[in-house]
Amino acid sequence: MSLTVVANRVPIRRSDDGEWAPSVGGLTTALLPVLRQRGGAWIGMGEDPDLPERQLFPAADPDFTVRRVPLSQDELDGYYYGMANRVLWPVSHYMIQHFEPNPDFMEIYRSVNKRFADAVVEEVAEDDQQIWLQDYHLMLAPQHIRKARPDATLGHFWHIPWPAMEVFRILPWARELLRGMLHCDLVGVHVEEYVDNFLESARVLLGAEIEGQTIHYEGHTTRVEAHPIGIEVERFKQMAASDEVTGKAARLRERLGTEYIVIGIDRLDYTKGVLSRLEAFERFLEDNPEYHGSVSFYQIATPSRTQVDSYQQLKREVDEVVGRINGQFARDNWVPVNYRYRTYTQFELCAFYRAADAALITPLRDGMNVVTQEFITATENGALILSELTGAAYLLPEAIQVNPYDRDGLAASIRMALEMDEEERTTRLQGLKSTVEKLDVQRWARGFLDSLQQQGQ
Secondary structure, three states, X not given: OOXXXXXXXXXXXXXXXXXXXXXXXXXXXXXXXXXXXXXEEEEEEEOOOOOOOEEEEOOOOOOEEEEEEEOOHHHHHHHHHHHHHHHHHHHHOOOHHHOOOOHHHHHHHHHHHHHHHHHHXXXXXXXXXXXXXXXXXXXXXXXXXXXXXXXXXXXXXXXXXXXXXXXXXXXXXXXXXXXXXXXXXXXXXXXXXXXXXXXXHHHHHHOOEEEOOEEEEOOEEEEEEEOOXXXXXXXXXXXXXXXXXXXXXXXXXXXXXXXXXEEXXXXXXXXXXXXXXXXXXXXXXXXXXXXXXXXXXXXXXXXXXXXXXXXXXXXXXXXXXXXXXXXXXXXXXXXXXXXXXXXXXXXXXXXXXXXXXXXXXXXXXXXXXXXXXXXXXXXXXXXXXXXXXXXXXXXXXXXXXXXXXXXXXXXXXXXXXXXXXHHHHHHHHHHHHHHHHHOOHXXXXXXXXXXXXXXXX
16 A cells, blocks of 8 residues: 655755755655655645656656645745634744734645645555554645545644644634544554643544543544654764764864863754753753853754744844853853754764763653764763753653753753763663663664554554
């Protein structure tokens, strides 16, 4: 049986020489091998009107079809920058202060989801019945696909936290969105807490019957399961151990010239806790003057959603805090905060992971946070400081777990990480590495698709 993947983005990009190649990303890495083996289609939005709506890939000997759903600028603004980024994203991450319940966003979201569904129906033959939708951009598409393909096997994976029912119901369209997803046979989320939240939402908001992890609603059965996503472990191992990466890591340590390096690597997003993390490092410097000159904090912030006002405001605030810390504490040959607002390749990031003594990964709310797993895989002896408000925290108890809203606790965790004895550091890291090995992204894809096939039988 072939596979149709439906996601916000298509999995290929045009390189500088004009050739088409797979995009970099965990989802692409996980699902392209399956599509190559089974055939099928990948359907995503089309932002560039000059690109073909339908494209065979690879062109010389096609394995699958790339289908673009072309979106106008108004559609992109309402569906992606509006409903996805200003409504569903903040609510799912409990950031209600950033929530903009504009009914125009929802109207465009409905329309675009219908267009995605129409593209699926056009690509999926009657005997080609396994369809896997991805993430919060496509909550309403399943109901339209189900109407046209009643015997299809539909799966949906939710890549961000599914919030508690009391938070999800804040959405004016919560019931409509939930009904859309309950046309699926299988809904996947990262951890059991999110399973419980989803089940509770269906029970309370729709009056659905819940039996274990199964939802019975309006004659259809939906199974909800935890399938924590991982990274491509072997590739990161090889990158981290390469001579080029180890050389870059050594040169970074030499250039900074401090005994300790602490890193933070994030998209510049209000959910990631970059601002509170910087303020915690400021508190650490205030409380521990003996570490002045001997520890460097290296924060990489990848530009994200730069068209959204709240993200522009966050950048201004981060710039100000970095300036304040360096203005107060820097001295002759020591800059306490090295801040980079730019994009790095995964290969380049490996050198930072390798060089660091500790990683501060402290989102205010997050799912699995693949940066966590990249650091664990790449580091030889680093300590992980991890927000307890992430899905990843449920699976990584060996991390130093902290509440990202607790500035003093965060500051204390930095000192704990730097002063941890070698035996404890090694024991913790071994446990973390063992778990990440089991979360490999290829295993995630196989596990979800195997369960989806069982639900469709």
